[in-house]
Amino acid sequence: MSDVLYPNHLGIIMDGNGRWAKERGLSRSMGHKAGADNLIKLLDYIYKNTSIKVVSLYAFSTENFKRDKKEVDYLMDLFVTLFNNKLGTIKKNNVKVVFSGRRENLPQKVLDSMDKTIKDTKNNTKGILNICLNYGGDYEIVDMTKIVAKQVLDGTLNLEDITKEVVSKNLYQDLPPLDFVIRTSGEKRISNFMIYQSSYAEYDFPKTYFPDFDSKCLEASLDNYRKRDRRFGNAK
Numbered sequence: 041m042s043d044v045l046y047p048n049h050l051g052i053i054m055d056g057n058g059r060w061a062k063e064r065g066l067s068r069s070m071g072h073k074a075g076a077d078n079l080i081k082l083l084d085y086i087y088k089n090t091s092i093k094v095v096s097l098y099a100f101s102t103e104n105f106k107r108d109k110k111e112v113d114y115l116m117d118l119f120v121t122l123f124n125n126k127l128g129t130i131k132k133n134n135v136k137v138v139f140s141g142r143r144e145n146l147p148q149k150v151l152d153s154m155d156k157t158i159k160d161t162k163n164n165t166k167g168i169l170n171i172c173l174n175y176g177g178d179y180e181i182v183d184m185t186k187i188v189a190k191q192v193l194d195g196t197l198n199l200e201d202i203t204k205e206v207v208s209k210n211l212y213q214d215l216p217p218l219d220f221v222i223r224t225s226g227e228k229r230i231s232n233f234m235i236y237q238s239s240y241a242e243y244d245f246p247k248t249y250f251p252d253f254d255s256k257c258l259e260a261s262l263d264n265y266r267k268r269d270r271r272f273g274n275a276k
């Protein structure tokens with residue numbers, strides 16, 4: 041494992057659940073269920089077989105609340121089931137679970153299951169799973185700006201002391217930068233996902249819908265990552 045290059049921080053935009061379901065004559069919700077089942081297997085593979093330390097998942101964007109109420113309600117119930125039961129293997133794999141996003145508008149049962157997951161995993165040390173829920177990269181920057189501005193107004197922070205480190209510490213989570221982002225289903229968009237943290241990230245856009253994106257597909261994407269020449273602004 042150690043002689044293979046893995047990204048330190050991997051982001052996954054889990055897209056295509058709806059289309060996966062439609063192709064099978066199923067409801068969109070069944071696509072999300074299949075996506076969630078796949079996610080559990082994929083995370084288990086990542087934390088057991090790779091040296092990836094941090095995984096960030098785009099589970100639900102602030103804009104996703106505009107979807108049909110039935111679909112939103114189903115997703116909220118799915119999150120509760122996942123956090124309370126299905127993430128058990130993640131917890132056993134010594135992974136710390138954290139969340140990014142706004143708490144407002146999330147149902148109390150989801151907030152409770154999130155809080156329990158945070159509490160249950162806070163001392164885990166092998167890896168970090170960052171779940172972006174009710175998340176928007178633009179709102180994250182707005183919320184960080186308010187916190188930092190308040191510190192300046194309170195007199196606890198000098199304007200000239202605002203550094204990249206200060207910004208990073210006041211985002212929803214203080215995580216290392218994203219190295220690699222995979223968006224499944226062939227769509228080539230970022231859709232507001234961790235826009236500050238992905239400034240030098242590499243991207244892959246495999247055509248596979250998320251419910252079918254298994255460990256073999258992940259390894260194929262990682263092979264693409266290994267071929268990239270990451271220069272971070274330096275000359276060739």
Ligand code: FPP
Pocket residue numbers: 054055056057058059060072075076079097098099100101104118119122171225250
């Ligand atoms: C995008 O597919 C997917 C979502 C909005 C939900 C993703 C959620 C899961 C996979 C459930 C488990 C997640 C966690 C982290 C607990 P889409 O509905 O936009 O698909 P489409 O583009 O084909 O319509």
